[in-house]
Amino acid sequence: MAIDPAGGPQRDTWGSKTAFVLAAAGSAIGLGNIWGFPTVAAQNGGAAFLVIYLLAVALIGAPVMLAELVVGRHTQRNPVGAFKAIMPGSAWWLVGALGVLTGLMILSFYSVIAGWTLAYILKTATGVFGPDADTGAIFTNLAGDPLQALFWHFLFMVITIAVVVKGVRDGIERWTKVLMPLLFVLLLLLAARAVTLSGGGEGLSFYLNPDFSEVDGRVVLAAVGQAFFSLSLGMGAMITYGSYISKNQDLESSAGWVTGFDTLIAILAGLIIFPTLFHAGLDPNQSGPGMVFVVLTSLLSTIPPAPYGGIVFGTGFFMLLAIAALTSSVSLLEVVTSWGVDEKGWTRKKAAWLIGGAAFVIGIPSALANGAVSWLSAGWPQGPDFLSFMFVVWGQYSLVVGALLISVFVAWVWGVKAAGEEVGADGTGFTTEKLWRFLIRYVCPIAILGVLWTLIEPLF
Ligand code: TRP
Numbered sequence: 001m002a003i004d005p006a007g008g009p010q011r012d013t014w015g016s017k018t019a020f021v022l023a024a025a026g027s028a029i030g031l032g033n034i035w036g037f038p039t040v041a042a043q044n045g046g047a048a049f050l051v052i053y054l055l056a057v058a059l060i061g062a063p064v065m066l067a068e069l070v071v072g073r074h075t076q077r078n079p080v081g082a083f084k085a086i087m088p089g090s091a092w093w094l095v096g097a098l099g100v101l102t103g104l105m106i107l108s109f110y111s112v113i114a115g116w117t118l119a120y121i122l123k124t125a126t127g128v129f130g131p132d133a134d135t136g137a138i139f140t141n142l143a144g145d146p147l148q149a150l151f152w153h154f155l156f157m158v159i160t161i162a163v164v165v166k167g168v169r170d171g172i173e174r175w176t177k178v179l180m181p182l183l184f185v186l187l188l189l190l191a192a193r194a195v196t197l198s199g200g201g202e203g204l205s206f207y208l209n210p211d212f213s214e215v216d217g218r219v220v221l222a223a224v225g226q227a228f229f230s231l232s233l234g235m236g237a238m239i240t241y242g243s244y245i246s247k248n249q250d251l252e253s254s255a256g257w258v259t260g261f262d263t264l265i266a267i268l269a270g271l272i273i274f275p276t277l278f279h280a281g282l283d284p285n286q287s288g289p290g291m292v293f294v295v296l297t298s299l300l301s302t303i304p305p306a307p308y309g310g311i312v313f314g315t316g317f318f319m320l321l322a323i324a325a326l327t328s329s330v331s332l333l334e335v336v337t338s339w340g341v342d343e344k345g346w347t348r349k350k351a352a353w354l355i356g357g358a359a360f361v362i363g364i365p366s367a368l369a370n371g372a373v374s375w376l377s378a379g380w381p382q383g384p385d386f387l388s389f390m391f392v393v394w395g396q397y398s399l400v401v402g403a404l405l406i407s408v409f410v411a412w413v414w415g416v417k418a419a420g421e422e423v424g425a426d427g428t429g430f431t432t433e434k435l436w437r438f439l440i441r442y443v444c445p446i447a448i449l450g451v452l453w454t455l456i457e458p459l460f
Contacts, residue, residue, distance in 0.1 A: 017249045019177070021257045023327070024232075024241050026176035028262040029183075030328030031113050032230040034321060035292045036395075037266040038273035040226045042284035042291065044219045047210035050270065052223040057263050060447055061227040063439040064403050065238055066255040067410040067419065072242020073251060074422045078338040079236025082243070086414050095405045099236035100339045102402060104355065105394040106235070107332040108363035109387050111160065114325035115152030115367070116142065116293060117318050124300065124314030130307050135297040139290045144371025153367045154360060156322075160329045161356035164337055165349050176327050183320040184265065190317065191271040193303055200275030206284065207274040217454025224451055225396030231262055232331060234399030234406070240335045250428045272299070289370060289387050333359070366390055400448060407444040416441060 014020040041049045075082040079096035086092075119142055123129070128138060142148055194200060228234040245251065273292060276299045277284060282291075296317070300310035333356055340351030369376040369386035376386040384392070410419050416437045424430040 013244050013246045021254050022176040024258045025261045026327030027232045027331035029265050030324045033266040034269040038270055040222050042287040044222050045214050046206040047208050048212050048215050051210050056224045056227040060444050061231045062259045063436055064233050068238035069242035069251050070419050070422045072239040073245045076243045078342045079239045081342050082239050100336050102235040102394050102398045103332045103335040107359040109366040109390045110329050111157045112153045112363050112367045115156040117322040119152045120318040127311050129297045129300045131301045135294045139293050146372040149367040157360045160333050161352050163330045164333045164352040179323050187268045194272045194275040197279040199279040203275035203278035207270050221451045225400050228399040228403050229395045234403035237331050237335050240338050248426050250426050251423050404448040407440050411441040
């Protein structure tokens with residue numbers, strides 16, 4: 001237990017550095033890696049996207065991760081309270097407020113996709129994905145049926161709320177310790193199977209042979225946005241998680257580990273999805289929110305011995321994916337809940353149920369946007385389905401704007417000196433301080449502004 005420096009209520013802290021790294025990695029690793037990354041990469045040209053993504057993670061993601069953690073540990077507050085604590089009487093708390101709102105919105109559609117993973121546990125366990133299975137139709141039947149889509153969305157949200165009600169130590173920590181490493185091993189095995197499929201080579205070259213001719217501002221924005229989404233940055237999740245870190249833990253290496261793990265898992269997911277996509281003869285440019293589910297399940301029937309290999313691997317995989325999604329959705333709800341507890345004075349229980357309930361309701365149109373209601377599914381008058389629309393607005397744009405403001409705040413308002421002192425406060429020093437200062441002061445704001453500008457510029 002750490003004592004709030006301002007004399008407020010006592011706050012939970014993580015049990016150890018490993019526990020924190022795993023919990024933060026649990027927040028970062030989720031549908032964003034296994035569902036989001038391949039989907040966005042497919043829509044944005046494959047390998048060229050991967051290169052830009054890796055640059056975005058290294059040059060922008062990692063420094064912003066450290067910036068968020070340091071604000072959190074320094075203030076031991078939720079995102080709104082953290083800005084108020086460092087800059088009292090200013091308008092900077094609005095950045096935290098934007099983050100809280102963004103968390104609520106992301107949670108609303110995240111739970112829809114995570115609900116599909118729950119349904120898929122049942123489907124794989126009962127052997128639905130044999131060699132003759134029409135994996136596309138199975139997805140359409142699930143996501144296009146309003147009752148099923150809403151039921152799984154509801155169930156997943158209730159589980160998320162139940163975990164958050166229990167609090168940091170008992171709720172979040174316990175899950176991640178064993179299950180994250182297990183997910184990693186399973187992904188390695190699936191990747192080994194996927195790259196050896198016939199036609200897999202074509203998928204690998206789509207994924208690994210960059211063609212930069214089609215890269216434009218939109219692709220770069222998608223890469224930067226995806227990096228923030230995948231690393232859980234830009235809305236204060238890492239401020240909140242950082243607020244539970246005790247003063248003697250090494251922030252710098254924690255940030256490095258979380259960023260590294262998360263990126264590794266995303267790359268692995270691509271190694272599974274792209275070879276299988278080409279093996280199954282699907283078109284990456286046509287990929288919507290269901291693509292990863294369709295592609296993954298068509299991999300299952302190729303795992304020997306049929307049908308048991310697919311059943312065992314598939315069930316195990318979707319269970320782990322659901323848990324990875326849960327440790328992420330928990331972090332989303334945790335941010336908004338900690339705001340309700342600290343700023344509104346609600347009990348944790350009341351905050352989690354109220355906010356989780358609101359996220360369920362806001363998520364209803366997203367749940368109905370994959371075939372159940374046609375105008376939500378097709379977009380109006382045209383354009384993406386409602387879920388994809390929410391993903392782009394809240395999961396990409398809002399995070400990019402949030403990360404810009406957070407990096408400007410830490411670099412120029414609070415100041416790199418004060419932030420650096422907090423990083424070094426654990427006594428392990430701050431090895432990459434010069435590099436971090438340069439990245440957070442110049443590279444992050446300028447690169448993010450540049451990306452936003454390429455989108456706004458055509459309007460003038
Ligand atoms: N990073 C998670 C994923 O990849 C999703 C997530 C959890 C998130 N918390 C977040 C995204 C905070 C943005 C901000 O699935």
